[in-house]
Amino acid sequence: MARLPDPVLSFPGGCPDCGRREVVLPPVLPEVGDDFDWDVRDFDGFRLFMLQDLAARFPARTRWTPADLEVMLVELLATQYDKLSDMLDRIAGEFALETARRPETVRRLLKLIGHDVLRRSQDLGLPPFDHAPAPGDLRSDIERLEQYWLDYPDKMDQERLAGPRLIRTQRRMVTLEDHELRLVEHPLVERAHAWSAWGGSWLVVHVAVIAKDRRRLDPPGEYTDALWRDVVDFHREREIGLPDRLAQPSVRAVLTPLVESLRLAGQAVEVADAVEVGVVMRLAVQVSPHHFQSEVRHAVEQALGTGPGGFFEPGRLRFGEDLWASDIVQALMALDGVEHVCLNRFKRLGDRFADQTASGRIALEGLEVAVCDNDPKHPPRGFYRLALHGGRKG
Structure with a gap:
C-alpha cells in the first residue's frame, strides 16, 4: 500500500511566525517490464x-x-x-450456451433465454420423464434430467440447438399469412384463409377455417381420444389455455384461446366457417371387360370420397378454387378397370344454377369450397349419380 509522506515543520531563526512545512516525496517506483507471453496456455x-x-x-x-x-x-x-x-x-x-459442457449450466442458460427444458420434458413426457422413477430413487426431477444428459450427451446437444430455434420462431399473428399458418398448425384445423376488411372503426382480420372432419365452429364438440390428446399436447406445448373436454367445447371455443394469445394487441380477429358449395354430378363409366362393376364402383366412391386421398377430402380444395371437370375425369381415368368416363351433369346444387358440363368449370370465389359428400342424409352437401357400363356383373 502507498503511504502518504510525513510533513516536517521547521522554524528557521526561532521565529514562531516564520514556520515552513516541508514534505519529502518518495522516489518514483521504477517501471517493471512485462515480458510474459499471455498467450501461453499449456x-x-x-x-x-x-x-x-x-x-x-x-x-x-x-x-x-x-x-x-x-x-x-x-x-x-x-x-x-x-x-x-x-x-x-x-x-x-460455461458462460456461453454454445460452449457450456455441464448439464446444470446448459439447463440454466436455456431457461435464461425462455426455454424451460425441465417443464417441457415433464409436460410432453420426454425422457427421462417417460416412465416413473425406480423404487427408492430419491433424486429430484432436476437431478434426473441432468443425470440423463450425462448419460446421453447427444440429447443435451439436441436441446442446446432446439432452444434458441424455438424462442426465435415467429408465432405471433402479424400478417394475414401468419393468421393462416398459426391456425393451420392446430390439430382441429384442416385449412384456413384470412383477409382483412374495414369494420367501421378499424380493420378487422377475418379467418375462415375448414375444421377437422368438416366440423362446424359453434355446435358442441365430440372428439375422439386420439384427436383430443393431440389438442391437449398442442395447447400444453404452447402454454395456451384449453376448455374442459367434459363441457363438450365447440371448435370456436377451443380455437379462441389460441387466437387471443397470438393476435396483436388491439387487432380484432374473427373466425368464421367456410362457405360450402354442394356439387351435383352425373357420371357414366365404361368398365373394362376383365373387371367387375362392383370393384370399379367401390374404387370410384373412394376416389371421389371425403376420406384420406379422396378428391373431396376436407382441406384438399382451397378457398375460392374453381372446380374443373377435367380434374375429376383425370382422377377416375387413373383407376384400374376404367376405360372411359363421361360427365353428363356438372353444376352447383340448386335450380337457379346452370349446368356447367359444356364449360367444364364451376366458378367459386371468396370463402366458397366445393363439397360432394354423396350422403343421402345430407343432400345439400352435394351428391352424384354413377352409371356403370360393360365389365363383369357382380
Missing part, C-alpha cells in the same frame, strides 16, 4: 518460458538437465499452471 509453453527465464538470469550456467532441482520445480509449476489454465477455459466456456 504445459509446454509454461515450461519453455520459465526455462528461458532461468537461462537469462544465469547466463554462466550452460547445462540444464531434467534431474536438476530447478528444472523439476519448473515442471511442477508448469503442471499446476496448465491445470489452472484449463480450469479457466472451462469456467469461461
